[in-house]
Amino acid sequence: MSIFEATFPSAQEEVAEAYENVSFFRRHMDDAGLHPRDLRTPADFRRLPATAKVDYRRNFPTGVLAKGATLSDPFVFRSQSSGTTGERLLTIAHTFDLAERMTTTAGAHPGMQAVFAAARPQRVCRYAAPNCSDVECATPFTTSESRTLFDGTRVLPVAHDLLATPKSMVDQAVAEITDYDPHWLYTDPMHLAFLSRELSERDLAPPPAGGAVLTYNLVTQIARRQVDRVFRDSSIVVEVVSMSELGWMGMECPEGFVHMNAQSFYLELLVGDRPAEPGELAEMYVTSIGDQISPHLRYNTGDIYTLLGGDCACGHEFPRIVFEGRGRDVIRRDGAVRLTPKGLDRLVGDPGWLELYKLRQLADDRYSFRYIPAEGADHTDAAKALGEQVQELLGADARLTVDAVDYIECERSGKFLPCVSDVES
Amino acid sequence: MTQTHTPTYADGRHDVRGDFPVLRRTVDGIDVSYLDSAATSLKPQSVIDAIVRYYAEVGANIHRGKHMLSEEASHAYEMARVRLAQFIGAQANEVAFTAGTTHALNTLATGLRLSPDDLVLVSADAHHSQQLPWRHHARVEWIPVGADGLVDLDRYAELLRQRPRVVALTHCSNVTGRYAPVAQMAAMAREQGAITVLDAAQSVPHRPVDMHALGVDAMAFSGHKMLGPTGIGVLAISAKIFDAVAPADHGGGMVDWVDVEKSVWRRPPHRFEAGTPHIAGAYGMLAAVDYLERLGMDEVAAHDTRMAQLLHREAAARDYLTILAPGEGERSGIVSVGVRGCRDLSELARILSDSFGIMCRSGHLCAQPLVDELAHGQVLRLSAYVYTTEQDALRAFDALDNTFPLVGA
Numbered sequence: 001m002s003i004f005e006a007t008f009p010s011a012q013e014e015v016a017e018a019y020e021n022v023s024f025f026r027r028h029m030d031d032a033g034l035h036p037r038d039l040r041t042p043a044d045f046r047r048l049p050a051t052a053k054v055d056y057r058r059n060f061p062t063g064v065l066a067k068g069a070t071l072s073d074p075f076v077f078r079s080q081s082s083g084t085t086g087e088r089l090l091t092i093a094h095t096f097d098l099a100e101r102m103t104t105t106a107g108a109h110p111g112m113q114a115v116f117a118a119a120r121p122q123r124v125c126r127y128a129a130p131n132c133s134d135v136e137c138a139t140p141f142t143t144s145e146s147r148t149l150f151d152g153t154r155v156l157p158v159a160h161d162l163l164a165t166p167k168s169m170v171d172q173a174v175a176e177i178t179d180y181d182p183h184w185l186y187t188d189p190m191h192l193a194f195l196s197r198e199l200s201e202r203d204l205a206p207p208p209a210g211g212a213v214l215t216y217n218l219v220t221q222i223a224r225r226q227v228d229r230v231f232r233d234s235s236i237v238v239e240v241v242s243m244s245e246l247g248w249m250g251m252e253c254p255e256g257f258v259h260m261n262a263q264s265f266y267l268e269l270l271v272g273d274r275p276a277e278p279g280e281l282a283e284m285y286v287t288s289i290g291d292q293i294s295p296h297l298r299y300n301t302g303d304i305y306t307l308l309g310g311d312c313a314c315g316h317e318f319p320r321i322v323f324e325g326r327g328r329d330v331i332r333r334d335g336a337v338r339l340t341p342k343g344l345d346r347l348v349g350d351p352g353w354l355e356l357y358k359l360r361q362l363a364d365d366r367y368s369f370r371y372i373p374a375e376g377a378d379h380t381d382a383a384k385a386l387g388e389q390v391q392e393l394l395g396a397d398a399r400l401t402v403d404a405v406d407y408i409e410c411e412r413s414g415k416f417l418p419c420v421s422d423v424e425s
Numbered sequence: 426m427t428q429t430h431t432p433t434y435a436d437g438r439h440d441v442r443g444d445f446p447v448l449r450r451t452v453d454g455i456d457v458s459y460l461d462s463a464a465t466s467l468k469p470q471s472v473i474d475a476i477v478r479y480y481a482e483v484g485a486n487i488h489r490g491k492h493m494l495s496e497e498a499s500h501a502y503e504m505a506r507v508r509l510a511q512f513i514g515a516q517a518n519e520v521a522f523t524a525g526t527t528h529a530l531n532t533l534a535t536g537l538r539l540s541p542d543d544l545v546l547v548s549a550d551a552h553h554s555q556q557l558p559w560r561h562h563a564r565v566e567w568i569p570v571g572a573d574g575l576v577d578l579d580r581y582a583e584l585l586r587q588r589p590r591v592v593a594l595t596h597c598s599n600v601t602g603r604y605a606p607v608a609q610m611a612a613m614a615r616e617q618g619a620i621t622v623l624d625a626a627q628s629v630p631h632r633p634v635d636m637h638a639l640g641v642d643a644m645a646f647s648g649h650k651m652l653g654p655t656g657i658g659v660l661a662i663s664a665k666i667f668d669a670v671a672p673a674d675h676g677g678g679m680v681d682w683v684d685v686e687k688s689v690w691r692r693p694p695h696r697f698e699a700g701t702p703h704i705a706g707a708y709g710m711l712a713a714v715d716y717l718e719r720l721g722m723d724e725v726a727a728h729d730t731r732m733a734q735l736l737h738r739e740a741a742a743r744d745y746l747t748i749l750a751p752g753e754g755e756r757s758g759i760v761s762v763g764v765r766g767c768r769d770l771s772e773l774a775r776i777l778s779d780s781f782g783i784m785c786r787s788g789h790l791c792a793q794p795l796v797d798e799l800a801h802g803q804v805l806r807l808s809a810y811v812y813t814t815e816q817d818a819l820r821a822f823d824a825l826d827n828t829f830p831l832v833g834a
Contacts, residue, residue, distance in 0.1 A: 366719065368511075412499070412507075
C-alpha cells in the first residue's frame with residue numbers, strides 16, 4: 001500500500017458521512033449512480049466524479065454544510081478566495097480542523113514546528129496580496145488595528161500592484177513588523193522577495209521573526225534567493241502548500257522538498273484517471289478526512305504537481321511533490337502543455353543578472369517575456385539566450401517578445417505571477 | 426511609376442480588410458476607400474465583439490459590488506488598464522481612463538491648478554484639445570512650427586528660458602503628419618523644471634510609443650483612433666508628478682473615505698476616474714490593443730511610413746495640389762493639401778465621397794490657427810491606417826484628377 005492509500009479507509013468513511021449528511025454529495029453520487037459501498041478500492045474511488053469550486057460555490061451554504069452545522073458556530077472559520085480570477089469561493093471549516101492540518105503538515109520541518117510551538121499566543125504578520133486577507137490593507141491611511149485579524153494576525157500594508165507600492169507604505173510595513181515583533185511571517189514569496197529587496201536597498205536588518213512561511217504563490221529560485229539573502233541567518237524559511245478552503249496541505253522539509261500531508265487528507269495525484277508516476281505532470285484531487293462541517297470529496301484543486309520518487313533524506317514519510325503552478329497559468333498550445341510556471345523557473349534558474357520576470361501568454365501563438373535586470377548587470381546577451389530557450393519550448397512559430405523593463409504589473413488579484421496565460425484552457 | 430507594396434504584418438497576413446465590417450459596405454454600389462483614419466479609425470470585428478460581449482454577457486458595474494458579474498467586469502476593466510500601460514511603457518497605476526484625449530488634457534490642465542499668470546508653451550501645430558484647455562487656465566505662448574511642419578527648436582529654447590510651468594507638445598500633427606522630436610524637447614523642458622504633457626493621439630495608434638523613454642510627465646490618447654471605441658481614452662500620468670495633480674472631477678469611485686466634513690481620495694489612477702466609467706469601452710480598448718499587438722506595432726509603423734511616402738509622392742506629382750509641410754522627414758500616413766482654385770474643399774470632399782466612395786476630411790481639422798496660417802483656413806486631408814491599401818490611395822488621387830478640372834483652376 002502506498003503512503004497515499006494509507007488514509008483510504010478514512011476517505012471511505014468521509015464519503016459515507018457526506019452521503020448521509022450533506023445534500024449536495026448525496027445528489028452528486030446519486031446522479032453518478034454510485035453508493036458509498038460501491039467504492040471499495042482506490043480504483044473504485046476514482047469512479048466518483050471529481051468536484052470543483054463551482055460545486056461548492058453553487059451549493060453554499062445549504063448544500064455543502066453537514067446536517068446540524070451552522071455558520072454561527074463560534075469555531076467556524078470563513079474563508080473567501082479572491083474571486084478575481086472568476087473562481088471565487090466562500091468556504092467554511094472548523095478552526096480545530098485547520099489547526100490539526102497545520103500541525104500535521106508542519107511535521108515535515110521540525111525546526112518550523114518548534115517556531116510554531118514556542119509562539120504562545122501566536123503573533124503572525126501577513127505580507128501578501130491585499131485580496132488574500134479580508135481586510136483593507138492597500139490604502140496608506142489604514143491603521144494597524146484595522147488590519148489585525150480575529151486571530152491576532154497583523155496584515156501589513158501593501159499596494160494592489162506590488163511594484164507600485166509607495167516607499168512610504170514599505171516603510172510603514174517595516175516599522176509595523178518591528179513594532180509587532182512577530183513569531184513568524186505568513187507571506188507570498190513574491191511579496192517577501194519584494195520586501196527583502198527593499199530592506200537590502202535601505203540597508204536594514206531583517207525584521208525579528210523566527211520563521212517565514214512562503215505560500216499563496218510559486219516560489220521561484222530568484223525570489224527564494226532574495227528572501228534567503230535577508231532572512232536565512234535569522235529565520236527558518238519554508239514553502240507551504242495551502243488552499244484557503246482546506247488549510248495547510250504541504251510543507252518544505254529541511255532538505256528542501258515539499259511533503260504533502262497524506263494524513264489529514266486522502267490525496268490523489270492523477271494523470272487523466274490513473275495514478276501519476278514520479279516525474280509526470282499530474283492534477284491533485286483532495287478528499288478531506290474527518291471534516292464534520294463541510295467535507296470535500298475528490299476536490300480538484302486546479303493545481304499541477306509532479307510527484308517525486310524515492311525516500312527523502314529528511315526521513316519524513318509523507319510523499320514529496322513539486323508544485324508546478326496553477327492549472328490556469330500553465331502555457332498550453334493547441335491544448336498541449338508547453339511549459340508550467342515551475343518549468344519556466346527551472347529554465348530561468350537563478351542568474352545574478354535577473355531580478356524579476358514575467359512570461360505572459362497573450363494568445364495561443366503570442367508571448368511576452370519581460371524582465372527587470374539586476375542593477376548594473378550586463379543582461380542583454382543573457383536575456384537573448386534565455387529568450388531563445390523559451391522560444392524553443394514554445395515552438396518555432398510562436399511570437400515571443402523579450403523586453404527589459406523597470407516595472408512589471410501584478411495580476412488584478414494582487415499576486416505577482418511569474419508565468420501567466422490569458423488564454424482560456 | 427509607383428512602387429507597389431502590401432503590408433506584411435507580424436501574424437503573416439497581408440490583407441486585414443476582412444476584419445473591418447465597414448469596408449464591406451458600398452456607397453451606391455461603389456466600394457469604400459476609407460481615408461479619414463486621423464479623424465477616427467474603423468473598428469475590427471474583434472473590438473465590436475468585445476463591446477457586445479460586455480453588454481450581452483456581463484452588464485454589471487465595476488468596483489461596486491461583490492457579485493460575480495461585477496467582479497468579472499472589474500477584472501476585464503483592470504486588465505485593459507494593465508495592457509494599455511504595457512502598450513505605452515507605463516506602470517498600470519499611471520494609466521487613468523478618460524472619455525478621450527480632449528477629456529484627458531482638460532483633466533490634467535484643471536488638475537495642475539494653474540494660475541492665469543502661469544506660462545504654458547504650446548506647439549503651434551497642436552489640435553484644439555491641446556490648445557484650449559491650457560488657454561483656459563493659463564497664459565500661453567506658441568512654439569513656432571515652420572512651413573515645413575518642423576518645430577523651431579531654437580525659438581523653443583528661447584521660450585523655455587521664461588521657465589514655463591507646462592510644455593504642451595504634440596507628438597504627431599493631425600494636419601501635417603509631422604513627428605516632433607519629443608524626447609529632445611522633453612529633456613530641454615525638464616532642465617527648466619517644466620512639466621511636459623504630450624498629445625499622443627496621432628502617434629500611439631501608429632508606432633510603438635514608450636512614455637518613460639520619451640521622458641514626458643503625462644500623455645493623452647484616444648481609443649477611437651487606435652481601432653477602439655469612441656468615448657474612451659487614456660491619461661497617463663507619471664508617478665513622479667502624482668502629487669502635483671488634483672482630481673478634476675469628484676464623486677463616486679475616486680474616494681476611500683467620506684464623512685460630513687472631509688473626504689480622502691483614492692490613490693492614482695482611481696482618483697482620476699470619478700463616476701461609472703466607459704466599461705464597455707475598456708473591453709473594446711483591450712481588444713484593440715490585442716489586435717494591434719497581433720499585427721505587431723513595428724509592422725504597423727512600417728506600413729504607416731510606407732503610406733506616408735506614397736501619399737506624399739502622389740500629391741507632389743500633381744501640380745494642382747499644394748502640400749502642407751512638404752519635404753523629407755519623419756511623418757505619419759497623413760497628407761493635407763490645398764487644391765488650386767478650389768474655394769470650397771468641403772464640396773470636393775463630398776464629391777469624392779458620393780461619386781467615388783473616397784472618405785476623406787476637409788476643413789481646418791481642429792487645428793485652425795495652423796491651417797489658417799499655412800493654408801488659408803482649409804485643407805483636404807487623406808489619412809491612412811492598418812487597413813489602408815495602396816489601391817485606396819491611388820483611387821483617391823485618380824478621383825482628384827478626375828474632379829479637379831471641374832472644381833479647380
